[in-house]
Amino acid sequence: MNPIQHTQNRRRRRAVGRRRFLGLTAAGALAGVASGRGRAQDTRTIELGGKIAGWQGRSPEAIAGEENPTLELEAGVDYQITWTNLDGMGHNIALLDKNGEVLKRTSVMSEQGATQTIAFTAREAMAEYICEPHRASMRGAVSFGADTPAANATTDTTTENAVPTGPTVGLERVVGGFQVPTDMALLPGDNRRLVVDLPGIVYLNEGDELREEPFLDLRDRLAELVGERGLLGLAPHPNFAQNRRFYVRYSAPLADDAPEEFSHTEVLAEFEANADRTSARPDSERVLLEVHEPRKVHNGGAVAFGPDGYLYTSYGDGGGPRDTGPGHASDWYEENRGGNGQDVTDNLLGSILRLDVDSREGNKPYRIPDDNPLVGKAGLDEHYAWGFRNPWRMGFSNGTLYAADVGQNRYEEIDRVVKGGNYGWNVREGTHCYGTESLSDMPETCPTATPPDVRGGEPLRKPVIEYPHARNGETIGISVIGGYLYDGSIDALDGKFVFGDYSKEGEPRGSLFAATPSQQGLWEFEELQVEGAEGGAVEGYLIAIARDEEGELFALTSAGDLGGSVNRITATETTKTATAETSARATANTTVTQTTTMARTRTDAATTGEGTTETTVTAGTETTSGAATATEPTANESGTTNRTETSADGAGFGVFAALAGIGGLAVRRLGR
Incomplete structure (x- = not known):
């Protein structure tokens, strides 16, 4: 696959993912559990994008464009968070209490453009949401009204560069x-x-x-x-x-x-x-x-x-x-x-x-x-x-x-x-x-x-x-x-x-x-x-x-x-x-230049093969992940995914994916 085409396809996946979000939002009103008086309770939908650098707010409008936005919830109300994997890395979403204990989590998902939903009833014990493999960078606070302070583990707002x-x-x-x-x-x-x-x-x-x-x-x-x-x-x-x-x-x-x-x-x-x-x-x-x-x-x-x-x-x-x-x-x-x-x-x-x-x-x-x-x-x-x-x-x-x-x-x-x-x-x-x-x-x-x-x-x-x-x-x-x-x-x-x-x-x-x-x-x-x-x-x-x-x-x-x-x-x-x-x-050429070199295209240099998708996932404690193992995300009570991962290859130097259009290579990243 040509790398430019790969980028275009990824953008299409994101667009499709957003349409899928809107569909889930429309369906959300029907997803509530009937109350004792027979009325269906509305389910409120929050949409996020997920990549190593942080969660990206999408909807409601109050969080659109924010990185690791604080989620303002109401206790006792049903919510579903639907997020799209933006970078093809191994991510999940987990809700934590003030002590850092996991209240609910999804399995790790690593297909770029895929979506995942976690449904829950908000309770004041909830303090933050994180991606467990990348908790250092993908974490945001959960708040319950003006009288409830944001979680003490909110996103680090320091402007210091990650590396000098x-x-x-x-x-x-x-x-x-x-x-x-x-x-x-x-x-x-x-x-x-x-x-x-x-x-x-x-x-x-x-x-x-x-x-x-x-x-x-x-x-x-x-x-x-x-x-x-x-x-x-x-x-x-x-x-x-x-x-x-x-x-x-x-x-x-x-x-x-x-x-x-x-x-x-x-x-x-x-x-x-x-x-x-x-x-x-x-x-x-x-x-x-x-x-x-x-x-x-x-x-x-x-x-x-x-x-x-x-x-x-x-x-x-x-x-x-x-x-x-x-x-x-x-x-x-x-x-x-x-x-x-x-x-x-x-x-x-x-x-x-x-x-x-x-x-x-x-x-x-x-x-x-x-x-x-x-x-x-x-x-x-x-x-x-x-x-x-x-x-x-x-x-x-x-x-x-x-x-x-x-x-x-x-x-x-x-x-x-x-x-x-x-x-x-x-x-x-x-x-x-x-x-x-x-x-x-x-x-x-x-x-x-x-x-x-x-x-x-x-x-x-x-x-x-x-x-x-x-x-x-x-x-x-x-x-x-x-x-x-x-x-x-x-x-x-x-x-x-x-x-x-x-x-x-x-x-x-x-x-x-x-x-x-x-x-x-x-x-x-x-x-x-x-x-x-x-x-x-x-x-x-x-x-x-x-x-x-x-x-x-x-x-x-x-x-x-x-x-x-x-x-x-x-x-x-x-x-x-x-x-x-x-x-x-x-x-003469101190910048990234294209000097007089042989830059011919060798279309015969690539051996074609299956276009299988290599995925990566893994878990982590405090720092982030990138290419990790593609685990076998089984369905669990904490969330649902729209795709079942079957690959279980571990992260390495990378699955040589998305690289220079080799047909037989997995279309992804240099996948670990």
Whole structure:
């Protein structure tokens, strides 16, 4: 689906949703219960729109246009609140009393444009209404007349930005025409780069040009492009100039030896380039590792070589309802159903692996490094670190590995990865406790280490960067995108850790951030402002951040105004470069420009498939959600929905939805 068409369709859904509201309003007068004298009691209707940033008042007229409006009710009167899902994220509505106890709630619904109704008789115990997965930003007060004060948990009216404003940078398009560029890698020995496109093609980038012929075409080896499946990552061998070898991660059809109920098989493979290193030899594939995935999401997919010469690759926890279910192993934490992150014996999911691809050992096409943390201990020797949910992108900076682990429904995190490190999932989400049993109530306490009989009581390591999905009624982001310590030409970013987020509220508007490293505690960060862009945002979905040989960084985007492109992060007048040479390179196009690049449309680059809709939901305590798991919203006494969700795939880096018109991808957001 074309992203512009997707936006138009979404607008139509909203219009339809409003007409559906009016129909429900008309029907509301007939929905009352007859009184003892045989008269029907009128039901008053309130209409809201729901998105991560807050509830939007629609009717009655007194609340139209207000964000998180106070609802003026009369005790003893019947009401129905009908709300429309405006952003396709996982939301519900719940009525709370003054102590924060839930009086009535609906199930979580994540279809954009769908409506949901909660009916109730007003009573003065009611104090506020919230969306449980996004209670930090979607909450409003309930009031009963002038003598009744608004609830003490009314919306935060502070004007402080959710994230402090940082330096202004430019985005200079280098090359475009991609569908969903998932990775970019510098070829050692020259200044050429390989750009990975999700539908299965690798392109060779020389300067500001793309070589016409694909460097590698794997479309015929991929599973159907739904969920987060596709060509996910690439890393050239450090000695590529001599041995011409490189390594890729891709989603293949389910292998014959995999459980029938599983989704697909993730393949780590080695290929060899031709003599002049302008294309790969498709018949040179050597499969190193096959990992069977229970779901089509949470695949990880990053590939990188460390300073030790070993290959590192990341795997998500396998997805599923609240990241549990078939394909998930039991672990030591009995309070939660197993989520693979805490298991190191049954499978390789929820982990970062380290392999020696230059040697072979036994019947394996690789060797296990002698100092891998589980060698000689209980567990699979390939593990390097574990306790991850979905480490979508990762990379080395100054010899240290940093991984961006996409959160469930509340927090995003970046981890400084060490050998044998346990990063807490699914005991903890970032620095906070996580529970698999409730959509609304997270545990107040949880372990900070494994028991002594589990690998000696290893600590659950905290991230170096963490942020909620929303703060002060403003969305920060929904899926973290990992980056690097900056070592390029922009003085204002020198020594900062530059990273980003895929989207604001599910729309093709991403974010770039710069964090200041510190020795203790979480790193503080600012939001970079993209010059010439509305609100300083990245005008497209941010898919990845890449780096070149000079330490300059690139934003890889899809859909939106930027489309599928590679964009160099450049200096502006307020962020002068360190040298005259690099300054000259950045002057002409410091805004989001369309420089002379190859922006041809590759209509053959997308593999078509089912247009299934991927949904996300989840629950949360205090911060917001974005892409979370699509739970199975069953009808309950607290509300009704006009659609039954059947998908239960967990939130990941995102269901690659609404991205650049790939027919086989779920039409939604990069759906977690």
